[in-house]
Amino acid sequence: MSRFVLITPNADFDSRLRQAVTGGLQGDVQTFLTNLLPAGPYDLFAQLNQNQPEVLILGPDVPIDEALRLATVLDVQVPDLTVLLVSEPDPELILQAMRAGVRDILSPSADPAQMRVLLERACQSFASRHRLEQPQQAHSSKGRVIGVFSPKGGVGKTTIATNLAIGLGKVAPMSVVLVDLDLQFGDVASGLYLSPEHTVTDAVSPAASQDTLVLKAFLTVHPSSIYALCAPDNPVDADHIAPEQVTRLLEQLAEEFQYVVVDTAPGLPEIGLAAMEACTDVVWVSAMDIPSVRGLRSGLNILRQLNILPEGKHVVLNMADAKCGLSVQDIESTIGAPVDVSVPRSRAVAFSTNRGVPVLQEAKRDPAVKGLNQLVERFSPHDQAKGQRRSHRRVVV
Ligand SMILES: Nc1ncnc2c1ncn2[C@@H]1O[C@H](COP(=O)(O)OP(=O)(O)O)[C@@H](O)[C@H]1O
Ligand SMILES: [Mg+2]
Structure with a gap:
């Protein structure tokens, strides 16, 4: 050599x-x-x-x-x-x-x-x-792998994943990677205003799966001091990526990074299940509407039966709105789990998606920012103990 x-x-x-x-x-x-x-x-x-x-x-x-x-x-x-x-x-x-x-x-x-x-x-x-x-x-052996999931689309998974990665990047600069596993229609690149040279397709190639140094060369650096691995440009390329390749990819990234945040496609496709098995934590996102809440309940039931629910569970109620006819208590009793964080509906968030600048990237004062920061705190090392205590407290919208 x-x-x-x-x-x-x-x-x-x-x-x-x-x-x-x-x-x-x-x-x-x-x-x-x-x-x-x-x-x-x-x-x-x-x-x-x-x-x-x-x-x-x-x-x-x-x-x-x-x-x-x-x-x-x-x-x-x-x-x-x-x-x-x-x-x-x-x-x-x-x-x-x-x-x-x-x-x-x-x-x-x-x-x-x-x-x-x-x-x-x-x-x-x-x-x-x-x-x-x-x-x-050797100490921390492996980083935390945090997957953001929901059975329904459009509930804010990408928004939550990008903001969580950016928030954790403030705690651990250059030690966070955001991976877009919505392989067909992923929009992490647009949500972060990136034009990546390489995507997940390169990251699961034999050269990268055998050598983590090569894999790191395929990541894109974002100005907020995090890395991103974006979904393939062409939806057809997604068909060539197998669940085992995703398992290997997340294992390699967890060895290199303190936090691996994974954005996923709606539902529970094979790639998503492979990702979930590699996760230490799952962030469940639900919007405040009946289809989304019911979807989450069925999803959780199936996963309990399959016995692949990771230990860390965090339920985020997104686009929360006190006047929508549903209460947090209704939602908690339907899904059979407490809501841990609530992120209100906010115009700043909708605007940030279109600009490609997540709200946590800018020091904005916005009710949604508060909720997103609470989610970040659940994973940040200083707030670990606090976060865990908080996990048993109900969030009131
Ligand atoms: N809390 C919120 N308030 C307002 N708009 C939101 C909020 N969360 C997400 N959105 C908007 O909803 C749309 C869908 O969000 P996205 O994160 O892409 O969902 P998913 O990844 O689950 O499909 C985006 O346009 C986003 O800006
Ligand atoms: Mg998405």
Whole structure:
């Protein structure tokens, strides 16, 4: 396996770097003799002959702007890869490189001994970042997988899922991923104003299911510091995705992220059931109308019979309206479970869907924001105890 990856058209530098490695470091070097840089982690990993290098060396003689741009993308998407830049170190460049997450700058004329010192330091940095990540994972073992479900469409699943992910992103930046498993007609991309390059189709491909680093390269970063994995553009592509692939996808994401929020299609299709089995928590959404409440009751009954109800259960009453002829008590007795959070009908929410900016992304004062924040609090680590106590309290609209 190559521990070091070098991209440069400069064969002389390549040979010095190889001497540096063979003269005292473990692992070997894979070189791309070109000045063309990959567009991002996916292009890079597609060309590599192994899973994960430790150190990427950019240059000499690659366009410096592109090198810095690539370093920035890698810093966000593959944070444990150490990036070195080969260039004469002038102060302005050092600052730019630092901002781009470059670990060190290597002189183009460095001799093998000098290079070895820097490479060794880069490997130590990789090892310590890796160690930092490992115990965390061992500790909490896996992230929470929160699925948002309802038997009926149009009750606000996508609205709740996007806002929940954004709210959790404030508590745990870059540790939340929102997955759109409404594979045919998913609208997470439009709800978050994203034009994703990759979708669930790529994320369940063999390359990604075997290597979580490749999978991470398929996620789209949202400005609110969360990741999103959107549904395929073409509804036909959804037919090629099998439930087992969804199970594997959620398992991989739960190993990487503190929170995996899953938006789903209405009803209980096979993909939804596979997702539910991978969930630690289910958020049930019902609107305040008879069909939606009855749908939820039948759905819950079927799942109880199948015995696949995850432990964490959270009932959200959306578009709540005290004057609709139904009371919260009526609803609770119909579904046989307490309502945990109530989100009133709000014009700001309807407007936010059309703008592609969820209400929790902006600091809006709105009654729906209050309800959505209560839902977020049920999962946030500081409020865990509070949230659990609250789960037994009835919500009054
Ligand atoms: N609390 C609310 N108040 C007003 N409109 C809402 C509310 N929740 C959802 N909506 C609107 O209802 C529509 C359907 O919501 P959506 O989240 O797409 O439902 P689903 O994903 O269950 O099909 C959207 O236009 C959304 O803006
Ligand atoms: Mg939806």
